[in-house]
Amino acid sequence: MREKHLSATRDVISDSGRDDWCIDPAVTIARYRWNLRVIAAILNGDDEMSQLALLVDDVVVSIFPLDKPSITIGRDAACDIQIDESSVSGSHARIEIKQNEFLDGHDDIFLEDLGSTNVTRVNDEKIDRCQIKPDDVIEIGWNKFKLVDDSHGNRQTTAFIGRV
Numbered sequence: 001m002r003e004k005h006l007s008a009t010r011d012v013i014s015d016s017g018r019d020d021w022c023i024d025p026a027v028t029i030a031r032y033r034w035n036l037r038v039i040a041a042i043l044n045g046d047d048e049m050s051q052l053a054l055l056v057d058d059v060v061v062s063i064f065p066l067d068k069p070s071i072t073i074g075r076d077a078a079c080d081i082q083i084d085e086s087s088v089s090g091s092h093a094r095i096e097i098k099q100n101e102f103l104d105g106h107d108d109i110f111l112e113d114l115g116s117t118n119v120t121r122v123n124d125e126k127i128d129r130c131q132i133k134p135d136d137v138i139e140i141g142w143n144k145f146k147l148v149d150d151s152h153g154n155r156q157t158t159a160f161i162g163r164v
Helices: 002-015 025-031 033-043
Strands: 051-056 059-065 070-074 093-099 107-113 120-122 125-127 129-132 137-140 143-148
Touching: 059 143, 107 120, 107 125
Parallel strands: none
Antiparallel strands: 051 059, 051 143, 070 093, 093 107, 107 129, 120 125, 120 137, 137 143
16 A cells, blocks of 8 residues: 555645655655545545546546536636546546435536547446546546545435325
């Protein structure tokens, strides 16, 4: 696991134009303190908004809040989540957030491929459109994301289906 962290740290730093990475965790933490605070808030359940976490070697390197009912992902500058990489189509995928019709306060999150060249996958399965759940792994081109949503914790909820 330590090697994966070091590999991801090296990749993130080299992507930012710096080649002077080191393996001292204190230096790494100091350089990315702002990102660690965001990640800690998510892991501690302090943030109730669903988010996409961009993973590099299973390490979170960026967080994207899902703060609108419709969010586009792609290489185009007009996309809400822009990924400037050749494996990603201009308008690659869309995330839609809709209120669950049976569970008050719960949202359903859907992912739709927008006819991309390199398809969209959820948990290694090619999709056209599907509902995504917390901890699902989403692949867009060569990029992997994980859906993070701890807003409802592990509590049980009974759906209201009307009169029987």
